Amino acid sequence: MSSLLETKIAARQHALREQGLLRQRKVLGVDHAINTNASTSSPRFVFEGRAYVNFSSNDYLGLSRVPELVEALHLGAQTYGVGSGASPLVTGYSDAHLALERELCALTGHEAALLFCSGFSANTALMKTLFDQHDIVVADKLVHASIIYGLQDSGAQLKRFLHNSLESAERLLARHHSSALITESVFSMDGDCAPISELSALCRQHHAWLVVDDAHGFAVLDGYKKAEAAKLIDVQVVTFGKALGCQGAAVLGSQALIDFLVSNAREYIYSTALSPANAALALAATQYSTAHPELQQKLLENIALFKQLCREANVPLLGSDTAIQPLIIGDARQTLQVAEELRAAGIWVGAIRPPTVPVGSARLRITLTAAHAAEDIATCVAQLAQVLSRVGVPLVTERQAADEHR
Ligand SMILES: Cc1ncc(COP(=O)(O)O)c(C=O)c1O
Structure with a gap:
């Protein structure tokens, strides 16, 4: 006889296959x-x-195959070894991580940065740590799954506004005493851009933070980097797996926010740090994208x-x-x-x-x-x-x- 879980798995897979929604690698x-x-x-x-x-x-x-960056990863591994060997608060945080954080801050104008192994964990860690059941959070209808899962785990009340609609966002901000508004710079499945300046003005008016997942905009869109970003955006999540062609992510914001995450974000505290070789690579890729x-x-x-x-x-x-x-x-x-x-x-x-x-x-x-x-x-x-x-x-x-x- 099959176990409960075997029966459940078989039924779910069958239903997905029937709907043409089965995912295979x-x-x-x-x-x-x-x-x-x-x-x-x-x-x-x-x-x-x-x-x-x-x-x-x-x-x-096209950075993932640039010879200079292949060499940067090689050199990073020769210098630091192939792994970080520990979580960041134990012995996994090195001068390679600090150098990358400083470069990202110089590019965006934010005070401080915190590195994660992926954008998914950066987003979930940020949402779960920053918000709790006392918060009301307003988010675009199309924000990434990692933001939604993080918010669900946080216990915050989530209010969704119509995709890229300033009217809808303003209505929610006016109706609820919201802690933050969350959007993406470039939407991953539609490819359109959020009206960041206008959303920023709305957030200032309603004393809410603007949080932007910049996974698909960073190093590609000009608007929100070059030290301008921090003037409009309170918290910016950038990822290295897209335009930078490598792997990892960073949360950028005020020093107070980053200190708070260092002390409280479980994904950061209890997980092996991004390898220093990958941090050195992401730094080289950031500099390469700026120089080219x-x-x-x-x-x-x-x-x-x-x-x-x-x-x-x-x-x-x-x-x-x-x-x-x-x-x-x-x-x-x-x-x-x-x-x-x-x-x-x-x-x-x-x-x-x-x-x-x-x-x-x-x-x-x-x-x-x-x-x-x-x-x-x-x-x-x-x-x-x-x-x-x-x-x-x-x-x-x-x-x-x-x-x-x-
Ligand atoms: C908008 C957005 N945010 C976050 C992520 C997660 O980033 P990563 O692939 O580094 O985990 C993705 C990746 O699919 C994304 O499209």
């Missing part, structure tokens, strides 16, 4: 033929013996090219101006089918389904990087247009006609 390998000159060619990998161009990575500046503004420029050109080609081919994008370009299909199975057909053409695009996005808004999440070659972007769009029309997903003109008919 794919083992990806290195494309040795291409990656000899990896920092100057489109990102690629091999899956089951076939090479794919990767349009599904958050390595927006042409990468940001190349990313912007690639985004513009992709959008222009989609416009010409009537491919219906959501209207984002960032590296994250969503194409809403709606139905989860149809989204998977389109992604699979694109793979048949050697193009790898993420199929994002509920619960990551709301039910009925399954989508392709196409991400551009500075490393994509123009001809690969053109191939991606041409294949996209062909597959969408073959599968029966309406192109822009057909959608407009249908909308007008409604």
